[in-house]
Amino acid sequence: MKLNDTTKAALYLFPALLIVGTFVIYPIIKSFLMSFYADYDFFTDVVHRYGFDNFVYLWNDTVFHKALQNTFVFVLGVVPISIIISLWIALMLNSINALNKFFRTIYFIPFVTSVVAVSIVWRWIFHSNYGIMNYFLGFFGIEPIQWLASTEWAMPSLIILAIWKGLGYNIIIFLAGLQTIGDTYYNAARIDGAKRWSRFIHVTLPQLAPTTFFISIISIINSFKVFDEIYALFDGKAGPSNSALTVVYYVFNKFYGEWDFGVASAAAYVLFAIIFIFTLLQFYISKKKITY
Template identity: 40%
Template sequence: MRRNPAFWFVAPALALLAVFFFLPVAAALGLSFTDFDIYALADIRRLRFVGLDNYRRLFGDPEFWQALRNTLYFVAVGGPLSVLVSLAAALLVNHRLAPFKGLFRSLLFLPVVTTLVAVAVVWRYMYQPRYGILNHLLGRFGLEPVDWLGDPDWAMPAIIVMAVWKNFGFNMIVFVAGLQSIPESLYEAASIDGAGHRRQFFHITLPLLAPTFLFVAVITVIGHFQLFAEPYVMTQGGPAGSTLSLALLMYQQGFRWWNLGYAAAIAFVLFGIVGSFAVLLALARRK
């Protein structure tokens, strides 16, 4: 059978995807049905097939449910906040009266390209209860200092604020591209008809940004469900497990306790949750 010449152009990319993506995913899925641990790593004969035991153990593990609650909290609060901050920044830097648009876009995008570990270390010092700048500012207003990363009630909100500051620049650029695709003639026609800025925003800008909102929402949800580096560097999942995320739990089980089969099960549960949310967002957009 004669193949289309286009096949040979995409064949190298497909081969790389198969070797470095689909094959490892299939291997990890198989791993989640075994008790693969450090003993099996030393002697493969110790590997046993346990079926769904890892998943049954997972759903009966209080630590898993705590990590899931923390992750959902981070997504539910940090996700919309990140999108709103990104949209506000995009509207500001895209305004026709805004000076030095390119400079401000670059400055606001800088946190995105800064190493997350370095950012987390700097913010950890900012949150320091005795010498941190945030508590210094609170003291100026006569308020008591807050143990931002040591108090279970404040640790996750502190991480959310840092994550929003770190990541909003990417979504801002996407929103700027969406705003620039809206014809200026629509705003001119609306102005002639007597529509103010508020009505233009709700009746022109937001409806025409709907595809951009869907893309940003899906990307943000996927990224926020993978919360790992922030709590790993700043709190190690504490205090009292208040910042333990599913990704961090997966890392701890897999690379601290070497329960690799159990960690693989956590990974696929997380994959299912992320995929479900992405599908729900797409279906909501169609309605």
């Protein structure tokens, strides 16, 4: 029997669709249903009652409120600073020819390095007694800081690590965007008497707007999903007194620590709703402010 093109395509795609359906689509649907499990027996996989109890629990849970607060603090601390620093470094790399590829590689290495390996190094850097961070601060007369053992400094430590690790990716994307800006714009600005700062404000930034928009979306989504850095930096904990607890870590703890699958699923979809709203806002702003 001769098969038509549609049937052949379906047969070729079936193995991939089977894997995607089993490990992606089914877990999404199952976790969404689990968020409404009000009375669930894990051992028998029987749901005795559906409802909004898990969402009500999150509304009243002070630990979840703290996780939300810490997550927003992390996003606000990482995203703008990371974009500004990576843009500054990209501008410098774009203006040099010698050793350009070497410096690109150096900056990109942290991004592709294992989070565990990076966190081990930073745990040594942040060590209260022997860390190199406190060693350099000592030159300015600053007393040793309890970076990882203090509720006050745990989140700044995490933010510093996240910024450092994500710089390489942002720099590469910014460099790609800078290289698409033609010299014609800069030459016209020079003829009009524009100084370097004016050229940056009126030529570079507007031309980089689509690139900056892309990086901001990716950075915000990744920052809201932070987990690996916390787990590795604080040795499987969420910092002293949950000072570095984020929503994803809260979901992990509820799911794997307390086996409270309904609450964990509900928290995951609350996080999804937050990210979705922020993404929609960014797309709305991009339509008003960004010209491609």
